[in-house]
Amino acid sequence: MKLPFESYNPAWKTTFEGLKEEIGQKLAEVSPRIEHIGSTSVEGLSAKPIIDIMIGVADNRELDKVPPLLDNGSYVYYEKYNDDMPYRRFFVRLTDNAVDLGLPLVIQEKDEIPECMHDHALRMAHIHVMPSSSEHWLRHLAFRDYLREHPAVVQEYQILKERLIQQEWKDGNDYNAGKDVFLKREEQNALKWYKESEH
Numbered sequence: 001m002k003l004p005f006e007s008y009n010p011a012w013k014t015t016f017e018g019l020k021e022e023i024g025q026k027l028a029e030v031s032p033r034i035e036h037i038g039s040t041s042v043e044g045l046s047a048k049p050i051i052d053i054m055i056g057v058a059d060n061r062e063l064d065k066v067p068p069l070l071d072n073g074s075y076v077y078y079e080k081y082n083d084d085m086p087y088r089r090f091f092v093r094l095t096d097n098a099v100d101l102g103l104p105l106v107i108q109e110k111d112e113i114p115e116c117m118h119d120h121a122l123r124m125a126h127i128h129v130m131p132s133s134s135e136h137w138l139r140h141l142a143f144r145d146y147l148r149e150h151p152a153v154v155q156e157y158q159i160l161k162e163r164l165i166q167q168e169w170k171d172g173n174d175y176n177a178g179k180d181v182f183l184k185r186e187e188q189n190a191l192k193w194y195k196e197s198e199h
Contacts, residue, residue, distance in 0.1 A: 004120050005165040006049045012040040016051050019093065019125055023055065026069050030057050033132050037140045039161075042147045045154055046161055051125040053093075054140050056132025063089050066129050067106075074099055075127070076117065080109045087134055092117070093125035138194070139187055146190035153186060 016036040023034055038052030039045045057063060066089055067077045078090040094103065103122070107113055116122070130136050147154050164178045 003165060004048050005046055005161070007046050008042075008044050009040075009049065012047075012049070012051060015124070016041070016053065019051060019053060023053070023070075023127070026072070027055065027066060029069070030062050030065055032057060035141060035144075037128075037144050038126075039157075041144055042154060044151075045147070045158060048120060050120060050123045051093075053125050053127050054137065055127060055129040056137055057129060059131050059133070060087065062131070063087075063129060067091075070127075071105065073105065075105070076103060077106045080107050080111060080113075083109060087130055087136060089129040091127035091129070092123050093127060095122055095124045098122035139191060142190040142194035143183075143187050146186070146193050149193075153189075157182065157186075 013036070020034045020036075024032065033056035035054045035056070036051065037054045039047035040049070040051050055066070057066065067079075070077065070091055074094050074096075076092045076094065078092070081088070081090050101116075101122070103116065104111070104114060107117070128140075147157070160179060160182055167178070
């Protein structure tokens with residue numbers, strides 16, 4: 001499959017702000033920290049037009065409080081990813097026109113991901129929930145802020161994305177694997193920079 005790929009759009013920030021308010025209200029009882037991450041959070045960087053949102057909770061015990069709070073027909077909970085990433089809970093926020101299509105709202109470990117869920121046109125956002133004290137939280141924030149402050153790295157990332165997006169991919173995870181070498185290298189640079197910058 002060819003993945004959607006768009007030039008940076010300032011509307012992505014507006015979409016994030018609307019979702020931040022929506023999610024903040026739904027998860028009020030766990031006092032979440034809500035951050036815009038990923039390529040749509042970096043001005044000037046092209047991306048799949050799906051907003052990546054990271055939600056921070058106090059600790060691992062809070063993670064399983066989140067799925068029932070987001071169970072309103074707009075969020076698909078990928079429970080099947082919990083074994084591979086026990087520190088995270090992952091959701092897809094459906095686009096408004098996808099909510100009435102009868103899509104599964106929980107994808108359990110034994111389930112195959114339905115083919116329709118690979119359709120990126122049905123996705124408004126990817127939601128990553130994790131403890132805000134975790135190394136994974138720090139890694140995502142550091143990389144975002146590092147890109148925002150290092151235009152040469154953004155340009156290198158942009159060129160890589162433009163090359164990869166020309167290829168056919170099984171799904172978004174397969175595409176992400178194509179960026180793995182760059183991401184691991186620059187995430188390490190980002191963590192070093194972030195810690196030295198007194199964040």
